[in-house]
Amino acid sequence: MTETRKDLATRWAEAAQSGARAAGYCALEHHSGKASCTRTPGHDGPHRDYYNGRTSITDVHGTQWSE
Numbered sequence: 001m002t003e004t005r006k007d008l009a010t011r012w013a014e015a016a017q018s019g020a021r022a023a024g025y026c027a028l029e030h031h032s033g034k035a036s037c038t039r040t041p042g043h044d045g046p047h048r049d050y051y052n053g054r055t056s057i058t059d060v061h062g063t064q065w066s067e
Helices: 008-022
Strands: 047-049 063-065
Touching: none
Parallel strands: none
Antiparallel strands: 047 063
């Protein structure tokens, strides 16, 4: 049996995604890697990160994307 070890960056990314899902987020990562979906799992419509990518404090949401 061969064991494959993941590098530290991969383990950190998987842990962050797991934590976001446990908190009730979709957590799909944006293709740029600078945002992840903060909508609920199984949502309709585009993915949104309400925290990252806002240009001003009055923006309702930051980064938005579709697959």
